[in-house]
Amino acid sequence: xxxxxxxxxxxxxxxxxxxxxxxxxxxxxxxxxxxxxxxxxxxxxxxxxxxxxxxxxxxxxxxxxxxxxxxxxxxxxxxxxxxxxxxxxxxxxxxxxxxxxxxxxxxxxxxxxxxxxxxxxxxxxxxxxxxxxxxxxxxxxxxxxxxxxxxxxxxxxxxxxxxxxxxxxxxxxxxxxxxxxxxxxxxxxxxxxxxxxxxxxxxxxxxxxxxxxxxxxxxxxxxxxxxxxxxxxxxxxxxxxxxxxxxxxxxxxxxxxxxxxxxxxxxxxxxxxxxxxxxxxxxxxxxxxxxxxxxxxxxxxxxxxxxxxxxxxxxxxxxxxxxxxxxxxxxxxxxxxxxxxxx
Numbered sequence: 001x002x003x004x005x006x007x008x009x010x011x012x013x014x015x016x017x018x019x020x021x022x023x024x025x026x027x028x029x030x031x032x033x034x035x036x037x038x039x040x041x042x043x044x045x046x047x048x049x050x051x052x053x054x055x056x057x058x059x060x061x062x063x064x065x066x067x068x069x070x071x072x073x074x075x076x077x078x079x080x081x082x083x084x085x086x087x088x089x090x091x092x093x094x095x096x097x098x099x100x101x102x103x104x105x106x107x108x109x110x111x112x113x114x115x116x117x118x119x120x121x122x123x124x125x126x127x128x129x130x131x132x133x134x135x136x137x138x139x140x141x142x143x144x145x146x147x148x149x150x151x152x153x154x155x156x157x158x159x160x161x162x163x164x165x166x167x168x169x170x171x172x173x174x175x176x177x178x179x180x181x182x183x184x185x186x187x188x189x190x191x192x193x194x195x196x197x198x199x200x201x202x203x204x205x206x207x208x209x210x211x212x213x214x215x216x217x218x219x220x221x222x223x224x225x226x227x228x229x230x231x232x233x234x235x236x237x238x239x240x241x242x243x244x245x246x247x248x249x250x251x252x253x254x255x256x257x258x259x260x261x262x263x264x265x266x267x268x269x270x271x272x273x274x275x276x277x278x279x280x281x282x283x284x285x286x287x288x289x290x291x292x293x294x295x296x297x298x299x300x301x302x303x304x305x306x307x308x309x310x311x312x313x314x315x316x317x318x319x320x321x322x323x324x325x326x327x328x329x330x331x332x333x334x335x336x337x338x339x340x341x342x343x
């Protein structure tokens with residue numbers, strides 16, 4: 001298994017074209033900025049106003065390589081892909097599973113448990129690392145509240161109850177997350193809860209940008225496993241919504257949160273890297289987007305121990321593994337789905 005190679009294009013007003021078996025990135029002055037052999041790529045993700053040649057789009061579709069278009073804030077706009085080649089038997093099992101309320105509830109419960117567990121680990125790590133005893137106490141108290149949410153999950157009788165538990169845990173978590181930002185940077189990166197469309201502060205803008213990249217990788221993993229990304233268990237089904245990719249992404253959101261904190265606390269991202277649009281939307285801009293993409297790609301190379309595989313593997317491969325474990329569960333080859341949890 002190889003780590004998925006994804007090209008992220010953040011250069012404003014750039015143009016992508018096919019040059020024999022190579023993807024060429026041109027800038028606004030029609031100068032070549034990058035050449036990448038197509039056999040090195042599994043996907044191309046474009047942020048903002050990026051032009052595409054018809055020849056390149058046809059070639060990517062023929063080669064089974066995804067082309068994803070996001071707006072400047074990382075919000076999904078479109079996805080180009082070729083003929084679907086997933087295992088129809090896996091998708092059939094998935095469609096049958098969604099009609100099984102017991103299986104659906106159990107799977108949704110495990111997805112929420114994985115997310116809340118990982119959020120709790122982020123707070124506990126912060127409590128260990130801070131030198132402020134009062135803040136350590138507050139972080140520990142929030143982690144205890146998340147532990148209570150975990151204990152409440154098994155008794156949740158339906159999806160709405162599980163979503164309510166998840167929502168309350170999220171409010172507790174994001175309130176405490178402010179304490180993990182260095183004191184001298186809190187004025188710039190203070191969050192007033194999670195805001196999405198649009199993000200209303202710098203930290204939310206940074207998180208949304210990172211979540212969009214995790215979302216793309218999770219969707220690619222779902223499709224590589226032969227599953228239907230639209231048919232989820234925890235997230236409500238809506239036309240055009242990749243509900244299963246959102247399901248899988250839940251356990252990885254805290255990894256994005258930790259990277260955001262690292263970028264902020266090390267001063268790699270600052271106040272000048274954001275702009276505020278009319279209406280209050282805050283967006284990550286310019287070279288900062290490139291810096292975040294580079295940091296994300298580097299973080300995906302870090303090796304972690306996978307408890308089920310009993311071996312180390314790059315973080316970037318974990319969604320692929322989890323998607324395959326999910327497919328095995330839906331086919332009835334494993335009794336349950338076990339999310340990937342932080343240690």
